[in-house]
Amino acid sequence: MEDTERDDIGNGENTDADTNGAHNENSTEITKHTEKDGPMTVIKEEEEERPFTSNKRLPSQNGRPSFLRTPGGDPSADDRSHFNENNEKNIQNQNGKADILITELREEDNEKESKSDTESDIDEQEISLRNVAPYEPPDDDDDDGWDTDLEIEEDSKTPHDPTYRTQYTKLCEQLGVVPVSYFTRHMVDKVIIMRSHGLGVQGTRAIARVLRDVISLEKLDLEGNWMEGEGGKALSKTLEENEYIHDVSMAKNKLGSQGAYYVAKMLLVNTNLRKLNISGNEFQNKDAAGLADAMEKNTTLRELNLSHNFFGEEAGEVLGPAIGANEYLDVLDLSWNNIRRRGAVAVAKGLAENVILKTCNLSWNGFGPEGGAAIADAIANNSSLLELDISGNRLTCDVAVKIGKALKKNETLTVLKMGNNPISTSGCIAIVTDLSNSEGSVLSHIDLSEIPVEFEFLKIVEELKQKRKIEILHGPILSSGNTAEDIGKRAVDPRRKKDPLLVLQEHVVINDSRLVSMLQKYDVDHSLSVSADDFVAVLEELQVPFDRKQLQLIVDKLDKTENGRINYGKFVENASRATPQVPVV
Template identity: 30%
Template sequence: MDPYEEDSVVIQLSEEQEEEERQPSDQSVPPTGSQDQTDDTSTQGQEGDSEAEWDTDLETDSGTNRKQSLSQAEVYLQACQRIGAIPVSSILRHLGETDLNLNHYGLGPLGTKALAIVLQNNNHITNLELEDNGLQTAGTRYLMEMFQTNISIQSLNLSNNQLRLEGADIISKMLLDNYYIKSLKLSGNDFDDSAAKCFADALKGDYVVKELDLSHNKFCDAGGVHLGHMLASNVGIEVLNLSWNHLRMSGAVAVCAGLKVNSTLKQLQLSWNGFGRMESEALGQALRQNSTLVLLDLRGNRIDDDAVTLLCQGLANNDTLRVLKLSHNPLTNIGALTLLKTVKNNTQSAVEEIDICSVFVCEAFVELLEETRQKGPALDVQYSIMSFVTRNLSALQIFKKFLEERNESILDFFHALDKEETMKVSTHDFRKAVKEAKIPLDSQQLEWLIGKFDKDYTATIVYSQFAD
């Protein structure tokens, strides 16, 4: 049967349900056999969100039996015609695939209901993307009801649908009986502290959900406390994104307390939450005890040099963290050095990547990084550096290369200046000799090189250090 032909079998809905769901509109629904089926990018058919207006069943048992004789495309088209939703061609094209990406399609409650009807018994789709579709509470209910029979979808994206507390309550009730969804993205839904409690209660002891994205919401102190309790008792979540919330002070401390005892979390994203010294100290204490976290994202907070020192108290004893992101914090070169020294001195450290790309480091940092890389595994550090620092760092290599071209060593150069064989040369004599030899160093590079040789600023270079 051509999926675009009119069929006498329709989704079974009562006349009362049809009247409740159909909204007056000048826009006609294309007939099932129309070849002009196009995607509609505006929210389809707005439904009321009250409990009284929502029918609890997507269709009756009779409708289910008849539906089994139709193709998936036919079921979807019949559902759209019956409830007054505009068919989306992308749905028709991808019903037999594993990924169904409908982000930004503006389905609205009615469009979501038609989709839910066809997905009730779909066993192909494993990843469903529904970001920014104006689902509202009614659309969310239809989806959650669909999950009572659908057992194939494992990844669900409902971000940016303004679901708020009512939506959080609906999703949380679904999670209590969830055995299949492993990845759940709920970013940007105006969830507040009460919504955080809904999720925390539903996910305590949960072992199915592995990835949870709650970023770009409105969790504050109370929400952080609820999420911290969830972390302390959850046995499944491996990736948790809480970025772009308002988790600080008691809320942040509670999350860190949960992290202390959590035994499954591997990635924790806490960027742009306003973490400062108190929160960094709590994180440091958590890192002392946590033995599973491999990625910690703290970008865009208020972590300064003092705060990173408190964080390093935990890094000094941690042996699992591999990736640490700290860019766009008020760190300076001092904090960067503290961080690098901590990683270098921790012989059990597993850190492989550090992101401090917004921090301008000095020559000492770069030299310490090279030394760290030589003595241990490769360490990838993203940082910023001023051009003059790069020029200074090249001074020693320029000096060595010049001498090599003359078949001399650094030791030979100093010996020629040390007439009394004291193994010492004044910085004045060294400066004068470099200029007379016309070694291609500018004045800034020369002064940096002198400072490297005379680290204690005694105006004397003890060149025995080059004897090895």
């Protein structure tokens, strides 16, 4: 066989193919590569001595595999080792399947590699199984040796590049991707934000390999880069080794079950991460087991975002106990999943048992009445939570009544968001009434957005605001209410919402009913009419929030006879008619 030459990945040098001795005609070519020596040589060994087994797990050496299998005939785009095609020798397996090219590392490392394989197998079982089976990597999944084909051998004549740009460029060349200019400029910054850069699997691998050695980075945001499970695996392995990054976002990257597995495994060993966003990654019920185990065992993570995934009832049953057992998380986001029925009850029960959590977002899960009742119990029993979001959970009026009673017992909650729930006006009244009668509640903000209310609710709110400082958001104002008995009654015409006369009516009904008695003082002849100046004086005395232009507009509308006098009897009749008769729950 003729001598051949092969380019080395690390430094591009060539070497003689027959430097290791004579070749036998019946032998098979195997590429031998040593990490320190750099050059590759082609030697021959007997096929019987090293048979190829298709289902054999690839060994690894301190995080690097000793064998790299690639198609011998036509290298795929995903495996870019830049070997010289003229020097590749195909090895046909015993079953006559696809040709395989085997790259071998140093033989003296085989003993270490075998030990590493055993440890890796044990590590893969560290994530406990719960009610559902988590993702399990295939037998030939090369966990510890993920970046073996991405090793960069620095030329002794080339000085070390502290900016890591040289290393990153070489890695991109190996993987066949274009270097990201933004990353090249900022890879040694404290904060890197690279959202929607289209990295893909290979681009993520290159970045992850470089960041393994960077010690300046503290925050990394790679949201929306389509890294998928393989990219999530590479970045998770980096986070296992990098001891400086404490804020990471891998949101909207389609990590799937494979990514969830390696993220959970990373959380079992990482001791530096404080904030992790893995929302919008299509995690399913079966992925909750590993993440729940990580939540229980990780002692450093403070903020975890699991929103916008595919978690359902089964996932809620698994995550609930983990929430209750966790003693370190300050912020948890489970919004925009599908956690209902027993799952919702389990999550609420975990929230009641938790003694550390400060902020929890459970919105848009569809808890329903059953989950809502459990949330009410959690509010009554939790003594650490400061902010709770349960918007969009199909909570009913009965649930609102229970939450109102729970708020009377709670002495820590300051923000409650429960908008977009069909609790009706009666439910809103129940909540604000209990708050008004509560002495221990410290609630300062309540969000009832998109829930229609009426005047009786607004009147109670004004009374509550007189007692303490509180901000209450609500939906549109109805003239008749929106209880079951009020369905079909006419509401306020949206076109009249800014009508000064209507605003005055609302102000009188809600804030001050003294208008009539004060006007009567100016009505000396008891004709139920006063002069325009007297009417304006009364409004100013009542501190109605109008400017002069608005007051004049009201006077013009009420002075229908244009004689300079205002018939307040008709006005009082209109205001009385606008007052809804809704019982206070």
